[in-house]
Amino acid sequence: MKKILTAILSILILIGICGCGFTQQQDVDMTKYSSNIEKSDRIDVMKNEERLDLISxxxxxxDFITSLKIEEWRMxxxxxxxxxxxxxxxxxxxxQDEEESADYEFEEKGRILTYEDSxxxxxEINKIQFNFKVPKEVIEYLNTFKN
Incomplete structure (x- = not known):
């Protein structure tokens, strides 16, 4: 009887530990990824396949990176x-050639997508997507590019 009780208790503990581990959502350290934004040479602001603005x-x-307040993003x-x-x-x-007349080819490094009324x-970076809830002032800043 003790063996059965011990086995059941062990199974319940394992289920509890594993179950809790799968439901926890881990935060991502965005400072590792912010360097990719910093290395950007150009940022196109698009809406419905139309370029609204260019940040270069x-x-x-x-200034764009600072306004994003990346350290306050929550997954x-x-x-x-x-x-x-x-x-x-x-x-x-x-x-990048050292010649002044050289044409530069641009390669997409990532994307930031905002959502309507949200x-x-x-x-998105390196084919990986992260979803975040961000401070209100960050969304307000990003929405200034619509005008």
């Missing part, structure tokens, strides 16, 4: 009925 230049991209599941509003497409130069966004 070291200072402008640095959350995206609401099911979310509709993409804006896309911020991150590019870096593929080949404080959620998706950050």
């Amino acid at each position: 230049g070291h200072n402008n991209i640095e 959350k599941d995206l609401p099911k009925d979310s509709k993409v509003d804006l896309e911020f497409i991150l590019y870096s130069t593929k080949n 404080r959620y966004l998706t950050f």
Whole structure:
């Protein structure tokens, strides 16, 4: 009888430990990924396949990154009925020659997707997607690119 009780208790403990481990959502350290944004040479702001704005230049991209407040993003599941509003497409130069007349080829490095009437966004980098709930002022800042 003790063996059966011990086995049942062990199974219940295992289920409890495993079950809790699968339901916990781990935060992602976005500081590792923010360097990819910093290395961007250009950010296209898109809505419905139309470019609304272009962010370029070291200072402008640095200001953009600071305004994102990446350290305050919290990983959350995206609401099911979310509709993409804006896309911020991150590019870096593929080949940089030292010649002034050289044409630069840009390679997409990632995307930030915002959603209509929502404080959620998706950050895509290296074919991996992360969904976050961000501070209200971050979404307000990103929405300024619509105008």
